[in-house]
Amino acid sequence: MIHKIAILSDIHGNATGLAEVIKDAQKQGATEYWLLGDIFLPGPGRNDIVALLKTIPLSVAVRGNWDDCVLEALDGIYGLEDPQEIQLLRMTQYLMEDLEPQHIDWLRDMPLACKREVDGLRFSISHHLPDKNYGSALQVTNDTENFDRLLDEETDIAVYGHVHKQLLRYGSKGQQIINPGSIGMPYFNWPALKNHRAQYSIIEIENSEMVDIRFRKVPYDYEAELELAKENGLPFIEMYEELRREDNYQGHNLELLSQLNKKYHYIDDVRAYFDFFDK
Numbered sequence: 244m245i246h247k248i249a250i251l252s253d254i255h256g257n258a259t260g261l262a263e264v265i266k267d268a269q270k271q272g273a274t275e276y277w278l279l280g281d282i283f284l285p286g287p288g289r290n291d292i293v294a295l296l297k298t299i300p301l302s303v304a305v306r307g308n309w310d311d312c313v314l315e316a317l318d319g320i321y322g323l324e325d326p327q328e329i330q331l332l333r334m335t336q337y338l339m340e341d342l343e344p345q346h347i348d349w350l351r352d353m354p355l356a357c358k359r360e361v362d363g364l365r366f367s368i369s370h371h372l373p374d375k376n377y378g379s380a381l382q383v384t385n386d387t388e389n390f391d392r393l394l395d396e397e398t399d400i401a402v403y404g405h406v407h408k409q410l411l412r413y414g415s416k417g418q419q420i421i422n423p424g425s426i427g428m429p430y431f432n433w434p435a436l437k438n439h440r441a442q443y444s445i446i447e448i449e450n451s452e453m454v455d456i457r458f459r460k461v462p463y464d465y466e467a468e469l470e471l472a473k474e475n476g477l478p479f480i481e482m483y484e485e486l487r488r489e490d491n492y493q494g495h496n497l498e499l500l501s502q503l504n505k506k507y508h509y510i511d512d513v514r515a516y517f518d519f520f521d522k
């Protein structure tokens with residue numbers, strides 16, 4: 244039997260990109276799909292993302308740090324002082340204005356990591372490190388000893404997402420490490436490599452051998468995706484416009500976040516929406 248596993252990661256609310264990735268994976272003959280987390284936000288996708296994921300045989304899903312941010316915002320962990328926490332609260336409000344509540348239970352029940360054996364090959368699957376879905380330990384230029392944290396004696400191949408860059412490398416003992424890149428939010432440092440495509444990977448296994456690893460970069464209508472964001476009233480739309488058109492996301496620009504929070508009165512929105520704030 245031939246297994247063709249499509250590895251999807253870091254959708255970040257981009258349903259237009261996800262739809263094209265699924266079409267491409269179907270054309271490639273994918274037999275199953277694994278999802279490495281960071282499903283929603285900062286893009287506009289909500290129930291439409293879940294609907295797309297229901298059309299494919301998804302056999303693995305692990306929880307990313309943005310998935311945890313949604314849960315933390317809903318659980319009242321964030322306050323109204325930090326501009327980033329206000330942003331996460333306002334975006335979670337946007338998400339919950341459409342998303343059915345049982346999909347939050349789905350996020351909550353996802354493990355941080357899991358293992359799968361496919362035709363004798365043993366995979367370790369996580370968003371970032373198996374016990375920590377945030378941080379910068381696995382940036383692509385880091386030392387091999389960091390990447391060894393993905394591996395143990397029972398792992399032949401580790402797959403992870405989170406850094407939004409496609410990667411193929413080895414642990415110090417020779418195990419394989421694969422990152423499929425990001426569907427909704429690829430990052431680029433080298434300008435000539437910038438493009439607007441949605442990234443994912445397909446791993447092919449035949450007779451207990453890994454016979455192919457493909458890194459796909461799928462074109463999609465990013466202007467239509469931006470239009471969808473505007474139609475849906477996505478908050479922080481200026482930042483999404485820059486992400487879609489320039490492939491640049493200023494999520495850590497606290498000054499810009501403060502400015503937009505003030506401009507659109509997002510504090511008033513979240514204070515009114517979440518019942519754990521004083522009215």
Ligand SMILES: [Mn+2]
Pocket residue numbers: 253281307309405406407
């Ligand atoms: Mn991510």
